[in-house]
Structures are given as C-alpha cells and as structure tokens.
Amino acid sequence: MTEDEPLGARIRRLRLERRLTQRELAEPRYTRAFLAAIEAGVRVPTAETLAHIAGTLGVDADDLRHGRPADVAGTLAAVLAEARRELSRGRIADAAAKVADVERLARRYALAELQCRAVHLAGDVDLHRGDVSAAIQRYTTAKTLLEPQHVTLRAAVVAREAYCLQITGATGEAITLLEAELRGVRAAADPDPDAQIRLTSALVYTFLELDWRERARRLEREALPLLPRVRNREWLAQFSVTVAQLRRDHDLADTERLLGEALAVYTDLGLTREIGICQWAHGYVLRRVGRIGEAAARFEQARAILLEVGAVQDLAGATLELAEARRLDGDLDEAERLATEAAGICHRTRHQECMAEADRILGRIAGTRVPGDPIADQLLSSAADRYAESGLTAELVTTSRLLGKQRRAAGNVEGAAESFRRGLLAAAHPLVTPHE
Numbered sequence: 001m002t003e004d005e006p007l008g009a010r011i012r013r014l015r016l017e018r019r020l021t022q023r024e025l026a027e028p029r030y031t032r033a034f035l036a037a038i039e040a041g042v043r044v045p046t047a048e049t050l051a052h053i054a055g056t057l058g059v060d061a062d063d064l065r066h067g068r069p070a071d072v073a074g075t076l077a078a079v080l081a082e083a084r085r086e087l088s089r090g091r092i093a094d095a096a097a098k099v100a101d102v103e104r105l106a107r108r109y110a111l112a113e114l115q116c117r118a119v120h121l122a123g124d125v126d127l128h129r130g131d132v133s134a135a136i137q138r139y140t141t142a143k144t145l146l147e148p149q150h151v152t153l154r155a156a157v158v159a160r161e162a163y164c165l166q167i168t169g170a171t172g173e174a175i176t177l178l179e180a181e182l183r184g185v186r187a188a189a190d191p192d193p194d195a196q197i198r199l200t201s202a203l204v205y206t207f208l209e210l211d212w213r214e215r216a217r218r219l220e221r222e223a224l225p226l227l228p229r230v231r232n233r234e235w236l237a238q239f240s241v242t243v244a245q246l247r248r249d250h251d252l253a254d255t256e257r258l259l260g261e262a263l264a265v266y267t268d269l270g271l272t273r274e275i276g277i278c279q280w281a282h283g284y285v286l287r288r289v290g291r292i293g294e295a296a297a298r299f300e301q302a303r304a305i306l307l308e309v310g311a312v313q314d315l316a317g318a319t320l321e322l323a324e325a326r327r328l329d330g331d332l333d334e335a336e337r338l339a340t341e342a343a344g345i346c347h348r349t350r351h352q353e354c355m356a357e358a359d360r361i362l363g364r365i366a367g368t369r370v371p372g373d374p375i376a377d378q379l380l381s382s383a384a385d386r387y388a389e390s391g392l393t394a395e396l397v398t399t400s401r402l403l404g405k406q407r408r409a410a411g412n413v414e415g416a417a418e419s420f421r422r423g424l425l426a427a428a429h430p431l432v433t434p435h436e
C-alpha cells in the first residue's frame with residue numbers, strides 16, 4: 001500500500017486479501033456491477049455504502065476511507081511520546097523530526113487529535129529553542145484543529161499559549177485567557193479533572209509572578225479534591241512543583257515532599273528538563289526564606305541540567321536566580337557574569353520579565369560598587385519600565401524603591417522623589433487587577 005492509494009483500489013486490495021468476490025462483498029445490499037464501478041474509481045461510495053463495505057471487510061469505515069494502516073493511531077501516539085522524552089532530554093533535532101513525521105501522517109490519515117498534538121509539541125520544540133514567535137504560531141494552529149471533545153488537549157494548548165503571552169509581557173491577557181478557559185471547563189456537565197489541573201497550574205504560576213499568593217493558594221485549595229482523578233502523571237507533578245513555590249519557611253517539609261514526589265514522577269517518565277525545573281523551584285523557595293547557600297546549590301544543578309538539554313528560556317531564568325544568589329552572598333563579579341550571560345539570552349528571546357530582572361540585578365551590582373553610578377540609574381530605570389510593560393506591579397514597586405535610593409545616593413533628590421512616587425502609585429493602582 002502507498003499513501004496515495006485511491007479508495008477504490010484500496011477496497012479491491014482488501015477484498016482480494018480476504019478472498020472475497022465482488023458479488024460477495026456487494027450483496028445483498030448492492031450489485032456486483034455497482035461495486036466494480038466503485039473499485040474502478042467511477043463511483044464514489046456514500047457513507048452508508050462505505051459502512052456496508054467496511055463491515056464486510058472487517059475494518060473501520062473511517063480507516064477504510066482514509067487508508068489508515070492497522071493501529072496507526074496507537075503507533076503515532078507512541079512516536080509522539082518518544083519525541084516528548086527526546087525533547088526533554090535535549091535531543092531537539094530528533095524530536096522535531098519525529099513530530100514533523102507524525103503531523104504529516106496524522107494529516108494524511110485525517111487524525112485531527114493526533115495532528116493537533118503534533119503541532120502542539122512542535123510549538124514546545126520552538127519554545128525549548130527560545131523561538132517564542134514560532135511557538136505562538138504553532139499553538140494558534142493547534143487550536144484550529146481542536147474539536148469540542150478535545151477538552152484536555154485544548155487546556156494544554158491554551159496553557160502554553162498563555163505562557164508565551166506572559167513571556168512577551170502580556171500578563172493580563174494571559175490571565176484573561178486562562179481564567180476564561182478554566183471557567184468553561186468547570187461549567188461542563190462533567191468537568192475534566194486533567195484540564196482543570198493543567199489550567200490551574202498555569203494560573204498559579206502566573207499569580208506567583210504577580211505576587212498574588214493568596215489567590216494562588218485559593219486555586220490550590222480548589223484543585224486538591226481533583227488530584228485523585230487526574231490521569232496525566234506529568235501534569236500532577238507539574239502541579240506539585242508549582243504549588244511548592246507557595247510554601248514559606250515553616251512549610252519547608254511540605255515543599256520537600258511535593259518536590260520529591262514530582263522528581264520521582266519526572267525520573268520515571270524520563271523527563272530531564274523537568275528534573276531541572278524541580279531543582280530550580282527548590283532553590284526559589286530556599287532563597288526566599290534566606291537559605292542562600294543551599295539555594296545557590298540548587299540553582300547550579302538546575303542550570304547544569306537546563307544547559308545540557310538546551311532549554312533556552314529556562315536556562316536564562318535559572319541563571320538569573322543564581323546571579324541574584326551570588327549577589328546576596330557578596331560575589332559581585334560572578335553575579336555580574338551570570339546576569340550578563342542571562343541578559344544576552346533574554347534579549348534574543350524577547351522575554352520581558354527576564355530582561356527586567358537582568359537589568360535590575362546588574363543595576364544593583366553597579367550601585368553597590370559605586371553609589372550614585374549613572375549606569376545603575378539607567379539599568380534600574382530600564383528594569384522598572386520593563387516590569388511596568390509586563391504588568392508586574394510588585395516588581396515595579398520594588399524596583400522603583402531601589403531606583404529612588406540610587407538617585408538619592410547620587411544627590412538627585414527630585415529624581416528620587418519621582419521614582420518613589422511611581423512605586424506608590426503602582427501599589428495603589430495595580431497594573432493588572434484580579435478578576436473576582
């Protein structure tokens with residue numbers, strides 16, 4: 001069989017393989033002459049006729065219509081799963097080639113869900129490489145392939161689309177998209193638990209970026225009853241990693257438990273990048289409770305893993321976290337080197353928040369070395385503007401305060417007052433407001 005085998009020729013081939021005559025295949029509903037015309041390509045069978053022929057041949061009518069080989073859907077799904085593992089392990093070219101093959105064959109055999117999954121994973125390949133624009137285009141295409149019953153797959157696509165929006169600075173738009181999708185899933189007669197967990201994880205992550213911790217905790221509490229019914233182990237692990245970052249000093253034992261559970265799942269699934277994300281998340285919690293040395297060790301591990309697998313966006317984020325830990329430890333030279341390295345990645349990928357963070361770290365280093373340094377003023381001003389563009393109010397408030405102190409140290413009293421005023425206004429009127 002070839003991929004372009006005509007329907008009539010396919011029916012004839014299958015009939016002969018089963019040692020049936022035209023009359024035996026056609027009767028009692030149709031004549032031998034009618035079937036002969038179909039096999040010759042002169043007549044196109046109706047859905048009813050095709051169902052009769054497929055039933056006699058012992059095949060699925062859609063499989064017969066599209067020339068699908070036996071168990072092609074299962075075979076292609078297995079290839080996609082392997083491509084997912086290869087991408088996480090850094091075998092990016094191999095993963096991309098497998099995804100492209102699956103997308104082509106799924107389109108050829110009219111397997112819409114598999115085609116959508118392939119396009120979605122192709123977007124993940126682009127994002128892994130740091131090409132956010134290409135990833136957004138893939139996710140937009142994937143959404144056009146979705147059918148109403150593909151609720152879980154749609155949640156996965158929307159979550160990645162929202163992450164891309166956040167990277168480009170459209171944080172408010174990302175929240176609106178996720179909240180609308182979650183409301184839609186919850187409104188169904190039988191809400192899909194996997195879809196809810198995937199969207200909840202994405203929202204909790206975004207709320208953490210905005211420092212909306214109470215709203216994030218509320219989402220976690222709402223999601224907890226769903227966990228026993230969630231089938232996707234990777235998404236369960238992702239949920240654990242995300243909510244672990246809500247924990248504080250007195251909850252560190254719970255953080256260790258959540259991250260340990262996630263790490264065991266990722267190890268079992270063979271997902272190397274996600275193991276690196278676990279290490280990053282652990283360092284995130286440790287740094288925010290003042291355990292800087294331990295946090296730095298976690299960031300080092302995360303950075304090594306993410307560098308090895310070529311996860312560009314994640315590498316930049318983990319590198320910035322390590323740079324800040326080094327700065328807090330007083331190693332300004334190393335902090336500057338790391339922040340500069342991350343800044344280069346962020347500028348290539350246009351990650352607004354990471355560009356802002358790089359500017360802020362470098363600005364603080366410059367200001368520590370030379371109080372009142374105009375370079376520190378420029379960098380902190382740039383960071384404040386980027387945080388404002390991204391709608392990250394808490395970060396804008398913090399950066400405005402730092403810039404005010406920097407300007408006051410330089411003797412620029414008017415500029416300091418302007419910066420403090422900007423921070424106060426942002427605190428009073430958040431750039432992105434929660435929807436109740």
